[in-house]
Amino acid sequence: MAIERVAILGRGAVGMLYGSIAERNLGPGVVEFVMDDERFARHAGETPLVNGEPLRVPTVPASEAEPVDLVILAIKAPGMAAALKTMERLVGPRTAIASLVNGVTSEERVAERFGWGRTVLSVAQGMDAVFIGGEMTYAHPGEVRFGAAPGTGPGVVDEVADLYERAGIPHVVEADIRRRMWVKLMLNVGINQTCMVYGGTYGTASEPGGEQQRCFVAAMREALAVARAEGVDVTEEDLAQMAALVASLDPDGMPSMAQDRINERPTEVEEFAGTVIRLAEGHGILVPTNRWLYQRIRELEAGFSRR
Secondary structure (H helix, E strand, O other): OOOOOEEEEOOOHHHHHHHHHHHHHHOOOOEEEEEOHHHHHHOOOOOOEEOOEEOOOOEEEHHHOOOOOEEEEOOOHHHHHHHHHHHOOOOOOOOEEEEOOOOOOHHHHHHHHHOOOOEEEEEEEEEOOEEEOOEEEOOOEEEEEEEEOOOOOOOHHHHHHHHHHHHOOOEEEOOOHHHHHHHHHHHHHHHHHHHHHHOOOHHHHHOOOOHHHHHHHHHHHHHHHHHHHOOOOOOHHHHHHHHHHHHHOOOOOOOHHHHHHHHOOOOOOHHHHHHHHHHHHHHOOOOHHHHHHHHHHHHHHHOOOOO
16 A cells, blocks of 8 residues: 555654655645644744745644554654654554654554554664754755564555655665664764763764763763663674764754753653663663763753743
């Protein structure tokens, strides 16, 4: 079954990045953003900019939404509970689901509610999108890497790959997507949390010998140790590739948690350091850098104005 209608939950940097690319290639009427009614009312009248141009993808309230062929979750992890409720209006018997939520737990929560049959495992990586003050800018769109979970039904990955191809969304189908998800978690544990705590950028976190680079690499190495204890073959070569990827990005750009600090929004620290700490305890692994990052991020969040 060809995917013809797509709903994106999450009108942040990642959602607007891939939503705008899809709209440009598929035309109007195929892609829409869906928000719960309260959020929709709060953002009524806003038209975000994407690289200086008004976002053309429409946004509809959940109460008016109908089932679609593909739901893409592009939210932050703290919004997962609300997103699952909104998805009840969107998911039908043939709806495929792709979660781009950071971490390695979102698909499990999706499957608890909607089953594994139409759910694929995904990560989005390599983009440099920044969304601050109503404007999203990017130079590198990155790519979506995805594949089948053990319970994903036959043909679902091919259907999603076909949609991404037609939509012009860069993508790679992974034979071992769980390993790729852990590599991305390792990257996020390092770059997102380091830039959030230090108020840094891709450039400052990549400066050879600097304090931020030491923190960035140490946090990743702890995540690598936990991944291997979990039976996932993440390597030092993967770590070096992720460090090189960050160094290749716009040095003035910043990851999502650094943007959360500027925008004073709840972060995904539970999905990053929280996951590493929880799993490390079960394996008897010391993760002092992630414990320090977790504490500092919670302290910074406590000082947000809660607007």
